[in-house]
Structures are given as C-alpha cells and as structure tokens.
Amino acid sequence: MTNSVAELENSDCIFVIGSNTTSSHPLVATRIFRAKQKGARLIVADPRKIHLALMADTYVRQNLGTDVALINGIIHVILERGWQDQGFVEERTEGIEELKKTIQSYTPEKVSEITGVSAEDIVKIAEDFGTADAASIVYCMGITQHVTGVDNVKSLANLAMLTGNVGKESTGVNPLRGQNNVQGACDMGGLPNVYPGYQAVTMPDNQKKFESRWSASLSDQVGRTVSDMLSGLSDGSLKALYVMGENPMLSDPDTAHVEEALKAAELLVVQDIFFTPTAELAHVVLPGSSFAEKDGTFTNTERRVMRVRKAIEPVGDSRPDWQIIQEISNRLGYAMAYDSPEAIMNEIAEVTPSYGGITYDRLEGSGLQWPCPDRDHPGTKFLHKDAFARGKGMFHAIEFMPPAETVDPEFPFWLTTGRIHVHYHTGTMTRNSPTLNAEVSEGFLEINPGDASQLGIREGDEVKVISRRGQIRVKTVFTDRVERGLVFMPFHFVESNANALTNPALDPIAKIPELKVCAVRVEKAA
Amino acid sequence: MDYRTALTTCTYCGCGCNLYLEVLDGQIIDTIPCKTSPVNEGKLCIKGWNVHEFVQSPNRLTRPLLRKEGTFEEVSWDEALEFTASKLRDIKEGYGGDSIGFLTSAKATNEENYLLQKFARAALGTNNVDHCARL
Numbered sequence: 001m002t003n004s005v006a007e008l009e010n011s012d013c014i015f016v017i018g019s020n021t022t023s024s025h026p027l028v029a030t031r032i033f034r035a036k037q038k039g040a041r042l043i044v045a046d047p048r049k050i051h052l053a054l055m056a057d058t059y060v061r062q063n064l065g066t067d068v069a070l071i072n073g074i075i076h077v078i079l080e081r082g083w084q085d086q087g088f089v090e091e092r093t094e095g096i097e098e099l100k101k102t103i104q105s106y107t108p109e110k111v112s113e114i115t116g117v118s119a120e121d122i123v124k125i126a127e128d129f130g131t132a133d134a135a136s137i138v139y140c141m142g143i144t145q146h147v148t149g150v151d152n153v154k155s156l157a158n159l160a161m162l163t164g165n166v167g168k169e170s171t172g173v174n175p176l177r178g179q180n181n182v183q184g185a186c187d188m189g190g191l192p193n194v195y196p197g198y199q200a201v202t203m204p205d206n207q208k209k210f211e212s213r214w215s216a217s218l219s220d221q222v223g224r225t226v227s228d229m230l231s232g233l234s235d236g237s238l239k240a241l242y243v244m245g246e247n248p249m250l251s252d253p254d255t256a257h258v259e260e261a262l263k264a265a266e267l268l269v270v271q272d273i274f275f276t277p278t279a280e281l282a283h284v285v286l287p288g289s290s291f292a293e294k295d296g297t298f299t300n301t302e303r304r305v306m307r308v309r310k311a312i313e314p315v316g317d318s319r320p321d322w323q324i325i326q327e328i329s330n331r332l333g334y335a336m337a338y339d340s341p342e343a344i345m346n347e348i349a350e351v352t353p354s355y356g357g358i359t360y361d362r363l364e365g366s367g368l369q370w371p372c373p374d375r376d377h378p379g380t381k382f383l384h385k386d387a388f389a390r391g392k393g394m395f396h397a398i399e400f401m402p403p404a405e406t407v408d409p410e411f412p413f414w415l416t417t418g419r420i421h422v423h424y425h426t427g428t429m430t431r432n433s434p435t436l437n438a439e440v441s442e443g444f445l446e447i448n449p450g451d452a453s454q455l456g457i458r459e460g461d462e463v464k465v466i467s468r469r470g471q472i473r474v475k476t477v478f479t480d481r482v483e484r485g486l487v488f489m490p491f492h493f494v495e496s497n498a499n500a501l502t503n504p505a506l507d508p509i510a511k512i513p514e515l516k517v518c519a520v521r522v523e524k525a526a
Numbered sequence: 527m528d529y530r531t532a533l534t535t536c537t538y539c540g541c542g543c544n545l546y547l548e549v550l551d552g553q554i555i556d557t558i559p560c561k562t563s564p565v566n567e568g569k570l571c572i573k574g575w576n577v578h579e580f581v582q583s584p585n586r587l588t589r590p591l592l593r594k595e596g597t598f599e600e601v602s603w604d605e606a607l608e609f610t611a612s613k614l615r616d617i618k619e620g621y622g623g624d625s626i627g628f629l630t631s632a633k634a635t636n637e638e639n640y641l642l643q644k645f646a647r648a649a650l651g652t653n654n655v656d657h658c659a660r661l
Contacts, residue, residue: 006564026541026571027543027565145661178539180538180539181639184639185631185634186659187636188630188639188643189640190642190656191655191657191659193653210648215648216647219653229627229629232627238627238654240614240617240625244630244631244634244642245631245633246632252658269610269614272587274583274585274586282591283592283613284592284606285590285598286590286607288634290537290586291537292547293581294635296635297636298635300541301540301542302542304564306544308635309534311531311532312552312582313552315581315586316586316589317588319603321634321641321642322635322637322638324607325638325642328610328614331607331608332614333615333649334649336641336645341638348636366563367564422573424538433576433577515661
C-alpha cells in the first residue's frame, strides 16, 4: 500500500475494485466501515455482488476482465468535466497528453458496452472520486490476476495521479496483500530479478555489493518465475525444486500441468508444517515449525515490520525453517552461523537500504513501516510525499484488451475464483482448524438461480464443471451474488480444486496468471 | 501450572493483526486480540480468533520423510538433511546451479525468506527464486 490502513477511515471517498475486503481483509474492511460512518462516499466495482457492495453509494458489476475500459471511462469523464487536480498533474507528473489522446474514445457509452456498467454510473463514480478532497483506491487480486494485471494497476495509478490522490494522507493506490508475509517475502528478495530491498540482480554495483557481503560469486542473470520453473521441470531444463511453505498443487492454475511438472523433477524438496498435496509428490519432506514456535518478523500490507514471537517449543521433531536452511547450507559447504533470527535481521538491515534502521529493539510496540533507512528514522506512513521514485509520476496510455479466454457455445459460463471468510488460501491451516472447518467444510459453485433452473439443477445438487484444462465435481449454491452467465468458486478445497479449471495464461510483464477469468461448462452430474 | 502469553502477529492475511497466544503447560489454548495494535486495535476476524487451532493439530508433520522405493519413510534429521544436501550438490555439479529452483514463502518470516534466497544465490549461484506473490 502507498498509504496506511488507519488512514482509510479519514478518506472522503474510497474506491474498492477487485477486493472482497470483508472476506479477505476483514480488519481493513473495518476502516472502510468507519470512513462510511464519517460520511465518505464508497464506490465498489466487482463482478460479484460482494458484502461491501450492499453498503456502497455506487456499486457496479463490470464484466470480467474489463477493468481497463472502466477506469479509462472514469478518467474520460473526469477530464471532460475538469475534475482533475491540474496543479498536481503539472508539477508532479508527465505524459498527460498521451493519456488524453488514448482515453478520448472511451466515452461512457462505449465503456458501457464493454463493461456492462451504465453510462450514468460511470459519470457518478467520476464525480465522487474526482471531486473528493482525499480519495483512496483499494484493490486486490481481482485487479492483478489477469493477463492485463499490470495494465489494470497502471490504470488505477493514472486515476490517482490525475486527481492528485497520491503522496498525501488518506489517499493512494492501495493493494491489499493476501498473505501475512507476501510483502516481506518480496522485500527480502524472494523474486527472480532482485536482491533484498528490490536491488536489481542485473546491476553490476548490486552484484558486487552482495558478492562481497556474502563472500560468493553471484549470477547477473534474472532467474525463473514460478511458472517458468514449472515449465522448466516439464521440459527438463530445470532438474530440482525446493519448496518452502508453498502449495502449488492448489494455488497455481491448471493443476494437471503443475502435477506433471512436479512429477518430472529429479529432486523435489518440500518444507512445510502439513502434508500438503505438493508434499505428497516430494522426494524428501522436511517438517518446519509454525509461526507460534519461532521468533522473527512479518511485514504487513502497509509495509509495517512486526515481531513474531515464540509461544511454544517446535511441535514434534519439527524445526524452524531458518535452522533447516542453515543446516543444509553448511552441509553443502556454504557456511552459515546465525545464532538467532535477530542475527539474520541485523544482516538484512545492513544490506537492505529500506530496512536499514530496523532492529528488534525498535520493533517493540507498533513495529516500523519501511522505508526506514537508519536508526533515527521513524518509518514512513505513506509513500511518494514529495516525489515519486523516478522523479515525476508517469501516466501510461493504455488500451483495453479482452481476457485470454472468453466464453463460447462449448464453454458458455465465465468462472471467477476467490476466498471465503472462514478459509485461507489453499486451506492448509484453516482446514486443520476444527472451528473454521466446521463453518464451511466443502467447496461450492455459486450460480445464479436463473441459470440453474435452465440447467435443471436443484440447489445443493452436485454438478460437473468443465474447462479446457480439467473437470471437477462440486455442489451448487444458488445466489444473485453472481449474475446470469457468471459462476464463482473458492479455491481452498482440495476435493473440488478450482485451479484444475483455471487458465495459466500470463500477464506478459508481471507473469501473473489469469486466475480470475476462464470459460467453463456446467453439467448436471450423472 | 505454567501460564504465559506471547505477543505475536497473525499468520493468515496481510492485515498483520497483533494478538496474544495463551499457553498453558506448553499447550496453546486460546487467542486474545491486542488492544494497542495500530492495525487491529483489539479486534480480530474469525480466522484470527481461531489462529491457535491448527498449530498443535494431530495432522502436523513431526518427522522428516524420505521417499524410498516409492513410499515415504520417517527418517532422522541427519539422513534427510544429508540426502537433500548431497542431491542438491550432485544436481549443481551435473547441470549447474540454474537447474535448481527455489520457492520462498509468503508464510515464513522475513529472516527465513532472506536466508533461503541467500542460500539459492550464494550457495547455488542461481537467481531462480520466486514465491506465490502472484497467486
């Protein structure tokens, strides 16, 4: 997030797009409720009529994968009516002329045809967002998990910059990070192109710095992303995969392909706390310890580094992951001798400029938000206050492109996937929590009652859901949360694995798969 | 009777709610939200209130497992670690470090993520490091 969670409650207008906030980030939703109580306008755009939609001032259901068109339409109206922040645009940004040219054709009428959102609603959203003193954008995987994921995010950045809603309190472009430490995993260099702190592996200065600190010779080649690793296993160019606390058999698109890839590995090492479907395929399974059994830090969605503290001894013969890695490294001949997670954090602070001022003693209390470059720095509540990282903010002129797969007579339903309030990601933890699993213990397919009656199915019936990549059986739930022609499934349940169906088509830049859109057929199960 | 609490950070979504795990004689018995947390201010969602439940589940992995002739066998740490290290060494020597990939974890701590990417880059010489940020 460019801004902080607490700032949301003082926004005058909040635009939530592609985030089912009450289910997936309940304690962020709390701030949205408070803002609403204080009089903020709430705009929700989501193909499903999610809980937040019920309390929105304006709720629109855009067709799956049409976000760029919708946002361009909003920008079109803002520019036409003069609701932009001209001072901000002139002082802090560049590229506005290109943007203006591109969005000229995105009239509310044309956008309405693409998105299914009425022209009146597009004007209303533009007015609420464009005329607010402080407006915030909140988004999640509904924006990013598309072949146009990068375009979608850039479009939201256009909207925020055009209206001067970035670099000040209670504004910003705010992605909600889905996993407790996905922010930290990225910050720590768990990415193929960067060292910790987003220092590019291709920059010779960075390479030299880490070679000297780590006493090793390092590669200057960008590595493989998850999907490249899987295809590498399939074609034999990758021989081994070491998986720490991840479950690609459920989290990745097109499960049949994932399974084939993992089975082709000469060596699959899985380090986890439970025997996941991915662990089932491993050659060796190393039992790690959970968050309750070790010290460390997590970095949350607002860049706040916070302490994790050991409550109990490791369960059974499990070991904290850092000890396992250190032990293997030493056996391999690359010496590591950390005596505690704190010693590792001290090294992180030394090599990571944005974490430079972070020490365990300073994290007591509320933690610290990066960038926190030195010991005296108080941390950073919101980003881009006086300048953007590149200096001026760049507008990107972006044309709408349809999703990779669209419906046809053979696969007439749009399928989208997501989370539900009692479960988390691939269910490894929540399905092992008796209270949570008792709430919802099996997967389901949300379908509009009109479509269901046309198919001759009754609520609760098991149906077959078939895509070009696989088929599953699942029970149905009738609901108008989905419009006719759209169905939804949560992806927490191994017994009815939604990702057996999803499309592995990737965004060309971010390499994120289009998990939020694919075409399926629904059949009565025999 | 030994009762203690540990102030920590929730392991589910990215909100980062602070909570106390209540521990009685080595068993985690409950979760209490932290009132002074800047994120959750004394509140938790249904997942957070029950975050202690999976920790000591009977389904937890408690021993290293090694596949021998197609089936898993419980083995000692020494055997599992030696197997892993020697296989990684063989593959690195046979095909180069870039023939190995690493998935770090959005569930593990910063320190553990740092260490795994350092291991991949420094010990095996590859930037094949990624995780489920996109999923």
